[in-house]
Amino acid sequence: MQYSAKWESPSNIALVKYWGKKGIQLPANPSISFTLDEAKTITKVSLEEKQSQNDYEVTVLYQGKEMPSFEGKIIQFLNRTSKLFTFTKDYKVVVNTVNTFPHSSGIASSASGMSALSLCLCSIEEQIEGNKTLDFYRKASFAARLGSGSACRSLYGGIVSWGAHAQFPGSSDEFATELNQSEVFEDFYSFLDLILIVEEGEKAVSSTLGHSLLDKNPFAHTRFEEANKNMALLKDALKEGDLRMFTKIVEAEAMMLHALMMTSDPYFILMKPATLEIINRVWAFRKQTGLHPVITLDAGANVHMLFPEQEKDVILNFATEQLLPLCKNKQYICSKIGSGPKKLD
Numbered sequence: 188m189q190y191s192a193k194w195e196s197p198s199n200i201a202l203v204k205y206w207g208k209k210g211i212q213l214p215a216n217p218s219i220s221f222t223l224d225e226a227k228t229i230t231k232v233s234l235e236e237k238q239s240q241n242d243y244e245v246t247v248l249y250q251g252k253e254m255p256s257f258e259g260k261i262i263q264f265l266n267r268t269s270k271l272f273t274f275t276k277d278y279k280v281v282v283n284t285v286n287t288f289p290h291s292s293g294i295a296s297s298a299s300g301m302s303a304l305s306l307c308l309c310s311i312e313e314q315i316e317g318n319k320t321l322d323f324y325r326k327a328s329f330a331a332r333l334g335s336g337s338a339c340r341s342l343y344g345g346i347v348s349w350g351a352h353a354q355f356p357g358s359s360d361e362f363a364t365e366l367n368q369s370e371v372f373e374d375f376y377s378f379l380d381l382i383l384i385v386e387e388g389e390k391a392v393s394s395t396l397g398h399s400l401l402d403k404n405p406f407a408h409t410r411f412e413e414a415n416k417n418m419a420l421l422k423d424a425l426k427e428g429d430l431r432m433f434t435k436i437v438e439a440e441a442m443m444l445h446a447l448m449m450t451s452d453p454y455f456i457l458m459k460p461a462t463l464e465i466i467n468r469v470w471a472f473r474k475q476t477g478l479h480p481v482i483t484l485d486a487g488a489n490v491h492m493l494f495p496e497q498e499k500d501v502i503l504n505f506a507t508e509q510l511l512p513l514c515k516n517k518q519y520i521c522s523k524i525g526s527g528p529k530k531l532d
């Protein structure tokens with residue numbers, strides 16, 4: 188009997204950032220994100236007859252080419268999820284994966300990649316063992332978290348939170364949950380994210396190392412308190428449609444994330460001169476026009492500019508003239524807010 192499953196899963200951009208871990212891939216503070224519509228990973232997992240005595244036998248194809256260098260990461264994930272997906276030791280696991288964005292674009296593929304992989308394994312588990320999981324997406328989110336923390340938020344569409352917080356009923360450190368649409372002013376669902384690609388390729392400091400440096404960061408405790416406060420403030424801003432508060436929280440979070448990097452031991456800076464120039468140009472444009480572009484950053488040099496759909500024409504014009512010349516080969520990705528993963532075939 189041959190088992191296989193194919194899923195497409197998107198990336199997400201955090202508004203309140205997860206930075207710092209505890210236990211096994213649990214977040215030091217809660218986070219919240221927009222699920223994107225672009226920047227997706229499409230993964231097919233097939234189980235084949237095992238040839239070796241090894242605990243795990245894995246083949247990874249990336250953009251159609253065999254990639255032995257990716258096998259270690261997949262084996263680590265299968266190991267971490269061995270109690271969730273007990274069948275993975277009994278077969279050769281073939282992972283065939285493609286990204287809809289260039290590998291070199293500096294866009295992290297771990298969120299879309301680990302969520303797509305988890306969904307495939309959940310689907311295969313259903314084929315082998317029948318539909319025994321009460322909440323399919325919750326299990327996939329739990330599993331994805333063990334691969335990459337932020338991946339657990341890619342399992343749902345719209346606006347998603349992860350991490351226990353008193354003002355987010357049903358929230359958990361172990362899996363993500365989607366915000367109820369009745370709790371969000373509907374204009375936020377029409378936001379766009381223009382990702383301005385400042386730097387391509389691997390980051391100078393991996394997010395795994397970055398997270399671990401929080402353990403000794405002198406500002407860590409204050410940071411975790413601020414993130415918890417920002418979750419509550421952002422929740423209110425989303426509900427009330429308070430764009431001023433939304434802007435303040437989202438931008439403060441991006442600044443604080445990078446301030447934590449600069450105050451770690453060893454300290455490091457992931458922003459580049461073009462990152463700062465873009466931020467300053469956006470802020471000047473906002474002041475001049477009274478429009479609402481909002482800046483955020485993830486753990487890298489690229490800038491995400493979020494803005495309401497109604498302002499699209501003027502803002503994209505401004506970006507074409509003033510921001511794209513600062514990007515690497517004028518590269519960008521423009522994404523709507525997405526509806527989450529899709530099962531294929």
Ligand code: PMV
Nearest residue numbers: 201204205336337394485486
């Ligand atoms: O999921 P990781 O380990 O790649 O960490 C992601 C960290 C940030 O992107 C900086 C913030 C976040 O919440 O996505």
